[in-house]
Amino acid sequence: MLYDPNREWLSRASCRTVPPEVFFPPSGNQLRNEPSPTTKRAWEHAKKICSFCPVLTECRRDTLGEDWGVWGGLDEHERYLIRRKLGQGAWRRWPLERRIEWGEHLARLREQGHSVHHIRLTTGFSTAVCDGLIEQWRAWKAAQPKPSRTAEIVDLPIPDEPRPMQDFPEAPGSRHAWVRNGGLIADAWYAGETEDGEWVRLQVFSGRGNVIKWFRKDDVRVYNPQTPFYLEYAGRGRRERSAA
Known part of the structure; x- marks a missing residue:
């Protein structure tokens, strides 16, 4: 999870039982200025409360854009310095x-x-x-590599009878994942998955050329993870959508 824009963790925060002025002392704008000793003492008192908060990590993660007060154990000047470093290219690392x-x-x-x-x-x-x-x-x-224009999309039923399990190669291949396909280990391109992760859609080479098929997750070992996107599997009743 990148962050929680709704801040649902607030209901579990320690500050909900503390007067707001503890975290927002009337010290004026301290974003670009080194705060005064009086302001620092007020902030340090608030930070002690934050240090015992059960949602400290979530609060610090989701309140970087706040201009005022103490959030997640960081005061407004500290958050300003972090934002300035990001603007100077820290995100590139x-x-x-x-x-x-x-x-x-x-x-x-x-x-x-x-x-x-x-x-x-x-x-x-x-x-x-x-x-x-x-x-x-x-x-x-x-x-990212594009699927072949001649690729054939085939939805084949996967038999329920037991199949011999082959071990995947230790070394990565040249695509995205190893897959057990028809009793053999094949190198495959990632082409989506179901929302619950139980089925993975991969493009593999067969005797007829490139085909895209569904495979059980136990028959797949991803060695080059891709940004996931979710697809509906026939008969599973799930809506196709992009990953959040």
């Missing part, structure tokens, strides 16, 4: 998987019409950071 996941999510938020203010408040990301993450996601997506 994130693992690729995290950058791609954020880029896809931010692109979806913009397509849904969310304002710049809403995105900044819920994620802590400036417009420049959002642009950079979305650009990396689009470049990554464009570089």
